[in-house]
Amino acid sequence: MKVDYIKEEKLLILRITEEIDHHSCEKIKKRADYEIEVHIPKKVIFDFNNVNFMDSSGIGMIIGRYKLVSLFGGKTSLINVKPSIKKIFEMSGILKLIQIEEEIGGTEFEKCI
């Protein structure tokens, strides 16, 4: 996982760079929770650009992080989700709580490239 933190905006970007299954989830959860607890971000974006596979383990993983971020009053969203993975998120109903954003907008975007 690659991590970017934009201090001025309290924005944490977690870029997942592997397939998401039960095996890989444990590591991703640990790292994500650590970054969230260290930064207490206002917003967390999970970047799925490099995720080519996800099973139901990913739903539980995202809901778990959403709960943690919400505990600190922050928001959670997803970007660059491929259609095959979007299908799984849609089925689970979690998109009512967690949005898929088309891209990171404005200043946030400029700062993270």
Next chain:
Amino acid sequence: MKNVYKNQMRLEFSSKSTNENFARIAVAAFATQLDPSLEEIADIKTAVSEAVTNCIIHGYENEEGIIKIECKLFANSIEIEISDNGKGIEDIEKARQALYTSKSNLERSGMGFTIMESFMDELRVESVVGIGTKVTMKKMIKANEVVTENEIKL
């Protein structure tokens, strides 16, 4: 003669989470013989991952065990059987319901069976408490013949 299969394979492996990736890739590689679309391959990989993960987490509850996969290729479909000799399921109907999970403490979402059902064309679940669980899935692979013909003309 509908139930005559063209090819078959069997796999047996330990119930270790590292094998989730191995299992879905092995089945997908076998399925390529039917010339499936990328979407069909993705569906098969996801369904296999769900069933194998269930054997590891629920069947064996992370203890040592053996998971078996049997695949059969028919003219235009693949049948995949995934089984464990684990704990078994008491109430299959309840287990198959969307959002039902017996392990919410492990951040499971209860979507595994729902995903298998919607990504595959058939799903059968058989289970005996204390003996084990067997999931049988079938997926139709749509023929890409029209495309191939055009390609040959070009």
